[in-house]
Amino acid sequence: MSAAARHVIAVDDLREAWPALSPDERAEAFAALPAEDAEDFFVGLRPLGMAQILVRLPTARRRIWLRLLEPDDAADVLQELGAEERRELLALLDEPMRREVSALLAYEEDEAGGLMSPRYARVRPDMTVEEALRYLRRQALTRLETLYYAYVLDAGQRLLGVVSFRELFAAPGERRIDEIMVKELVSVPEDMDQEHVSRVVSRSDLVAVPVLDAEGRMKGIVTVDDIVDVVQEEATEDAQKFGGLAALETPYLQTGLGAMVRKRVAWLAVLFVGELLTASAMSRYEDELARAIVLAMFVPLIISSGGNSGSQAATLVIRAMALGEVKLKDWAVILRRELAAGLAMGLILSVLGMARVLLWEEMFGSYGRYAALIGVTVAASLVGVVLCGTLAGAMLPFLLRRLKLDPASASAPFVATLVDVSGVVIYFSVAELVLGGTLL
């Protein structure tokens, strides 16, 4: 063990400091934990943290910690490692566990098979309750991860029904399992993606859901505590995409500065190039601007109002899609609603805009004899821009989903950039219409 292990570290301090530590510091601090705290601490870590510690331990100690894990957790840890280290750690497992873990490693990390545990309680339909309880009791400590439901399988491993452990435990001992089992059950296919699985599980109100292969054979269970992590992960990914950057995949403080800048600047550069179009759009109106420099004053106000309303609408639709409240086929309903909402909000802002122009004219004489017409230009542009922003923000997620892309990529900055360009065009077109023959 490392030299730093001489002094003992308090487990709460370590938990506090953990996110800010480098992998080497983590392994060292972990080694310095009092033995009675280390196990609890280790089991509470995320797979990445476990992997960072394991690869830095001597082989004999690796085996001890690795064997603490259930097969699905062990598979998650190995998934964090390179091929070489993965092989080394797999070799430390005993034969049955190695087989289970290898089977799990064949699944994608983010599908039902990659989330499931193969250690569930199985019983046969022709057992009595008493027999089933005796049978489960023998297996409880070694072969089971959980004891929430007993799954009833036929000889071909096909799932026939389920009994909650509570009901099994309370039923008269001589009843047959197939008399008390529930036959209609919620299950997920092994290749269902994790976001979908999390919706099924959270809607079912079950603590565990069985995972079946294409032939209806039971492969494992996904438990709801794994789903909590999935839901957090997916929400983080969506939030990061929506904020206009590629998903980080690692916690903020553990992402290197270089990687962080790369993930962010790529999006910023794309948006910048899009935003260059505003410069081109504005230069088309250079003559108008030269004649009425006052028009320039309201450009930021007008385009940002479009961006803000677009960002609102996109947030609502993306989140409602993520929760399954809104589906692709609902686009026409949303379009109608957002049309009405956008119009209403545009009108309200246009009153504010008009008031600002008239008030400043009254107080400071800012805009001269055409103040009223300038006010009308600003107000009418606001209605157009807010409506356009709202519709773009609401419909873009549908378009992206239709193209099989992630709706969360309709990020606030992306919508804002889109709306900025059209905002410039709307504003100057309205100006030409309203001010033509007077100011222009």
Add this chain to the structure above:
Amino acid sequence: MSAAARHVIAVDDLREAWPALSPDERAEAFAALPAEDAEDFFVGLRPLGMAQILVRLPTARRRIWLRLLEPDDAADVLQELGAEERRELLALLDEPMRREVSALLAYEEDEAGGLMSPRYARVRPDMTVEEALRYLRRQALTRLETLYYAYVLDAGQRLLGVVSFRELFAAPGERRIDEIMVKELVSVPEDMDQEHVSRVVSRSDLVAVPVLDAEGRMKGIVTVDDIVDVVQEEATEDAQKFGGLAALETPYLQTGLGAMVRKRVAWLAVLFVGELLTASAMSRYEDELARAIVLAMFVPLIISSGGNSGSQAATLVIRAMALGEVKLKDWAVILRRELAAGLAMGLILSVLGMARVLLWEEMFGSYGRYAALIGVTVAASLVGVVLCGTLAGAMLPFLLRRLKLDPASASAPFVATLVDVSGVVIYFSVAELVLGGTLL
């Protein structure tokens, strides 16, 4: 029952259509479900949906459905109702259940007490394993909601330890409970807020966590399936705040158009008033603009680059705070990192900006003899604006949290508005510095 109940509705169709239905339509469609599907369907509903159905049923049927619910779920349903309807429904419960539900109603909906179930398995420390199993078996069907852990309480209801049911089941029958129980356990106080509870539960990897009052007496358990809902709710709330609108609290399609517009336009109006400052800032530079109208072309480009980088930084920090990865005291670390990241990203965008100006000058002769200086102005402003946006986005959530406000209110639109105003000032100040004596 209503006339519409004549034809029978397929449960999958109803599940599909549910979010789009009005409360009356929901109650009617529910009444038309085949009896064998209705129970499953009802139990899978969220509290609001259950409440909408219950208040529309005749009293006799209300009682049947209400009694299907566990006390914590019943309390959630009653919390959706007005005082009058709540009293009516409470009166339908039998005495012990009414007491349990009333006790739960005393808690806030969003604290540990409001999430917990009072029906957990309790055993005494001096029981043997065999006695405990017999005791639990008698209670399993009526008094327990779940059977994951047996909690060991002393005569004063204080929590001494816990045995997982799996271990209890597998232990030799003559062992005493206090010999096999785990004494170090995770628990939460009854008034802990649900976001915090969800972090504790998800970090603990437990299926249920005990809730204690200030004296250490056990009041109930929070199970992880309730936490999934909490995590979803909190993520939705954060996303909506970040997108620049007040949290809706009801699903998108169930929120009336009027309520929706109100929740959105309030924020839009606040941002609009903030954004009016850009018009004031720009009019300070009216003379400069009149002399060099070309400066106006780049205003949207420059301020939106600041907004985008601010939105990125705010997303990262807010999400890292929500996950507990970043704490208030980490502000200095984040400041240093974002300073470096902002500078790097600003420099990269400034190269793009410079390239655009020189390229257009080369190809179209857009900017005349001072093209290089205009390029320098744009490039230098971009560094300043991106740096300013990044720092504002990263630090604002800390400021809000310090003021005990929700960091998620540092929304993309809010940061963008803040940065727009400073962007205008930075841009024109740089222009005066670089172009003073030539163009200006």
